[in-house]
Amino acid sequence: MDSRLNCTTVKEPIRKLDNRSDTGGNRPLRLVVAALILRAGEPGTEVLVCQRKPDQPMSLKWEFPGGKIEPGETAEEALARELNEELGIEAVIGRRVSRVRHKYRNGGAIDLQFFVVEEFGGALENRIFNDMRWSPLGELMQYDFLAADLGLIRDLAEGRLL
Numbered sequence: 001m002d003s004r005l006n007c008t009t010v011k012e013p014i015r016k017l018d019n020r021s022d023t024g025g026n027r028p029l030r031l032v033v034a035a036l037i038l039r040a041g042e043p044g045t046e047v048l049v050c051q052r053k054p055d056q057p058m059s060l061k062w063e064f065p066g067g068k069i070e071p072g073e074t075a076e077e078a079l080a081r082e083l084n085e086e087l088g089i090e091a092v093i094g095r096r097v098s099r100v101r102h103k104y105r106n107g108g109a110i111d112l113q114f115f116v117v118e119e120f121g122g123a124l125e126n127r128i129f130n131d132m133r134w135s136p137l138g139e140l141m142q143y144d145f146l147a148a149d150l151g152l153i154r155d156l157a158e159g160r161l162l
């Protein structure tokens, strides 16, 4: 099933999902937001990619900055908070370009939404990642990304999404 959405910014509040167990197993579905932070590169657009630390689960995998939505937050509020915590920036959250559900082998399931960020205040600072790089969209397949991100990575690399 292709679960990507082509819609504009989503403002609905996020439901509280405590005790929810409709994802198989008894672990709650985690609602996650992540950012495609874009800049003009040479010759084309570049996106910020981040590497998880060696001591984290799924260590050294690459991902997009972001994290879990807290109860009461909209997706955009959560993403702005995470980007401030992780990168020290004040981001303007743009349109949502993709949404996917993924079940990891350890039983954890995530609902992952990706938003474009083309504007932010402050200087990017790596506060939590092992490494952080600007990647041309066409080179994204060279990074070892988290499994939930792979469909998006392919679409971005093949110029189908942006």
Ligand SMILES: Nc1nc2c([nH]c(=O)n2[C@@H]2O[C@H](COP(=O)(O)OP(=O)(O)OP(=O)(O)O)[C@@H](O)[C@H]2O)c(=O)[nH]1
Pocket: 030, 032, 033, 034, 057, 058, 062, 063, 064, 065, 066, 067, 068, 110, 112, 146, 147, 148, 149
């Ligand atoms: N930020 C981010 N998280 C992602 C991406 N793809 C993906 O599967 N995830 C998963 O979504 C979850 C994000 O939660 P988080 O950033 O708040 O927490 P975390 O890595 O410390 O994991 P944990 O709290 O579940 O142990 C993680 O389980 C992470 O593996 C992505 O591109 N960006």
